[in-house]
Amino acid sequence: MEEVSKFKVASSALDAELARLDPDHDRPREVIATKGLNLKFSDKTVLSGVNMNFERGTITALIGPTGSGKSTFLRTINRMNDRVAGFRHEGDVLLDGESIWGDQQDLLTIRRRVGMLFQRPNPFPMSIRDNVVAGVKAHGIARGKQLDVVAEMRLTEVGLWDAVKDRLGDSPYRLSGGQQQLLCLARALAVGPEVLLLDEPTSALDPISTEAVERMLRAMTPALTLIVVTHNLGQARRISDQTMFFFNGQLVEHGATSQVFQNPREIDTERYVQGLMG
């Protein structure tokens, strides 16, 4: 008994020491938090009353039928909806405890800190190498010869380097869909985001490419926080720690992924995760 408690004391001291070494230790645990968020297009409310914390280093899956408001929610977090005609929001979204709409916030900086991967691969009309470093260049993170290093590092990170190292100057549009999506992932990672928003990132990909992307996503935590919209329930179960279920413009349920899938609290959630509702 004595031994065990001694060990416990030691381990908690170690934990404290480790926690102090964590570069994020004095920042809020939840990198993104929403407070009473209501989203509207003109007068139509698409999502209401969302209070949610996204903890640093976790993967959260956003599931729900089409039109349930989950994509709108996702696109609000990096302020992609701000430009949409008629878009209005009530409540707030906090990034590291500060409102993303705050006066002190710079939109371009928010976009650098909160990256996004889209439904379909969307490489820019420039060479493969230039695609990877496009954001890095725009934000002035690196330049000149450093860009080549960044390109190699990020392409290696997403497992694309060997496939493209001999054709870095080629058009990205000749790559396969899966490779293009990995290229877009490399591009998003290159600017060093803290959060990555993924809007059905594998919906246009074949199963093998999907697996490659999912493997990548799992490997990116806990360095990154991921929020993934997906229609693929299997994907949500495989990769996420937390799951949010949206239905009819409401956040119906959220919790640990295993709980939401195996032991849902709400009848709608149960019907959806069992495939009874599409």
Place this chain on the structure above:
Amino acid sequence: MSGDNPTPIETSSPVASAIRRGPRPRRIAASLHVEDRLWQVATRVAVTVPLLGLLFVIIILAVKAWPAIKVNGPGYLTSSVWQVGNFYGAVQHTHGVAHPQGAVYGAWPLIAGTLESSLIAIIIAVPVSIGTAFALTERLPKWIAQPLGFFVEILAGIPSVVIGLWGVLVLGPFLAQHVYPVIANHVPNVPVLRYFRGSVGYGEGLLTSGLVLSFMIVPIIASTTRDLFLQVPVLPKEGAEALGFTDAEVARRVTLPWVRSGIVGATMLGLGRAIGETIAIAMVSGSVLGTVAPNIYGTMTTIAATIVSQLDSSLTDGTGFALSNLAEAGLLLALISILVNLAARSIVRHTGKLMAPVGRG
């Protein structure tokens, strides 16, 4: 009969024989209906007519121009003298071609004028058009962009004679009084810029011609470019925004490169129009034969403007030599236009090579 077949099908039944024959092969060539045949003929005619038309025009021009080509030789392209000779004097013969005494033709000023004025027009029109297209598609709210876009298209439909008249009555004199002198007096006396110094004239000349031409081709390039911009898929643009690009960076790094080859094509369309534009230039160029504009304000002429302004007097040349020279000028213009088109094609192919985003995005 069918020794290998263990179960011979009863051939007398029509169903059985049909089964044995299998489905009737639908070979296009073998089973042409009247309608199909008509369609084939119609499309063949349709594709042949323009081709024959072009060939016909070129051949007729070449035949008409042949006497002039024989007499002028290759020097026609480099000589600056344009003298029709004495229509009422003695008739001379050179290489068996009859022509008035003292008739000497050189097209260099026409060629230079055509290329210079078109170049000025393109240099002004391309940035203006791209800016207009951006404003119409990205910057302005819809309720103002739509009527404005309509206005740009209407501008393309204004007859060139009207624009020429405005150029010679309003624009030229205004520029010569208020704008050209300012430029001419403030530009330093260094190579290239020296071309902007000197006498500004009365508003008829090279720069006025280029400006008038740019007025005429901006609507063409701008409306084409606007349509191109509208076709750029939203996903790459959103991707750039989500990466933290400014609007200007999205435009420069995604939207413009996406349609680059299309813009080159639109520019060449405008260039083709500028090279061939006739009546407006005949009105604002000053129509001097035989000299290349000494500075950017200088009077000049183009191939097309010369043809229209010289046609009347050429008809009075009894030997037909003056007319033959105009035909040679026309042939030259047609060749330049074809060359511009070919160049456009090769540029489009070349710029499209690396980045053509075909079907994806």
